[in-house]
Amino acid sequence: MTADYRIYADLANWWPLISPPSEYAQEAAYLAALIKEKSAGKGTISVLDLGSGGGHVAAHLTGGLDLTLVDISPEMLAASRRLVPGFEHIKGDMRTIRLGRQFDAVLVHDAVDYIIGRHDLASVIKTAAAHCRQGGTAVFVPDYVKDTFAELTGAGGGGVDDAGRTAAFTEHTWDLDPDDDEVQADYEFTLTHADGTTEVIRESHKLSAYPRDLWRALITDAGLDLEPEPAPLPGRKPANIFTARRRSPGTPHAVARP
Numbered sequence: 001m002t003a004d005y006r007i008y009a010d011l012a013n014w015w016p017l018i019s020p021p022s023e024y025a026q027e028a029a030y031l032a033a034l035i036k037e038k039s040a041g042k043g044t045i046s047v048l049d050l051g052s053g054g055g056h057v058a059a060h061l062t063g064g065l066d067l068t069l070v071d072i073s074p075e076m077l078a079a080s081r082r083l084v085p086g087f088e089h090i091k092g093d094m095r096t097i098r099l100g101r102q103f104d105a106v107l108v109h110d111a112v113d114y115i116i117g118r119h120d121l122a123s124v125i126k127t128a129a130a131h132c133r134q135g136g137t138a139v140f141v142p143d144y145v146k147d148t149f150a151e152l153t154g155a156g157g158g159g160v161d162d163a164g165r166t167a168a169f170t171e172h173t174w175d176l177d178p179d180d181d182e183v184q185a186d187y188e189f190t191l192t193h194a195d196g197t198t199e200v201i202r203e204s205h206k207l208s209a210y211p212r213d214l215w216r217a218l219i220t221d222a223g224l225d226l227e228p229e230p231a232p233l234p235g236r237k238p239a240n241i242f243t244a245r246r247r248s249p250g251t252p253h254a255v256a257r258p
């Protein structure tokens with residue numbers, strides 16, 4: 001559970017320094033272009049962002065997109081409200097939430113990495129389908145899939161906030177057991193307070209890396225028609241992306257060749 005991860009709980013106000021919104025700009029530009037292309041002809045496009053975190057993707061989904069942001073962490077929602085105050089924010093679990101309304105598009109970005117277990121992944125995809133209007137688009141963007149996962153090391157962080165704080169991190173993401181759908185990200189966060197004192201926080205996150213074929217099967221089972229791999233568009237195309245359309249009741253499955 002993400003409540004176990006301090007970076008999404010009591011340390012959430014460091015998130016903009018750990019993972020600056022500017023780093024999401026290129027990928028978000030692609031997602032915005034994709035959603036607009038899929039919703040061609042609509043004026044304002046309603047978008048549900050499941051697992052919206054600090055709103056760092058949402059901050060770039062502008063120009064005719066009207067977002068509703070859902071996250072399980074009150075602290076991340078608070079950070080997001082500061083960044084993108086104009087959007088509706090709702091606390092909820094993307095596995096179970098039901099808002100009783102539908103959207104032109106549903107986006108499930110990197111928060112899906114925290115969905116551990118195939119049953120829970122199926123639940124998230126059903127949540128996306130339940131909130132997609134008929135003909136609407138669901139977009140799933142996991143950081144990792146089993147087929148291409150490769151151990152990685154990295155580092156990041158940047159900027160100074162109004163209080164004069166800075167932050168940096170290192171990560172090592174690796175596969176403990178190639179026979180399951182999980183990988184582990186070992187993070188070290190270095191938080192520098194306004195008075196210059198430094199705190200080092202280490203935490204290991206359990207993340208998912210499901211096979212592409214499982215994603216495809218669960219998307220289809222949820223009443224969504226998988227679409228072919230999307231084309232290049234302005235911005236940076238995510239490494240892993242699945243797009244699907246909500247089919248009308250009684251319509252036979254369309255079979256896409258991804």
Ligand SMILES: C[S@@+](CC[C@H](N)C(=O)[O-])C[C@H]1O[C@@H](n2cnc3c(N)ncnc32)[C@H](O)[C@@H]1O
Nearest residue numbers: 051053054055056057072073076093094111114
């Ligand atoms: C890497 S952060 C997402 C960052 C986000 N893309 C952004 O733009 O800031 C992961 C997020 O997933 C959220 N999360 C994890 N499990 C969730 C669940 N079951 N339902 C909703 N949100 C969840 C966490 O609270 C956290 O905010």
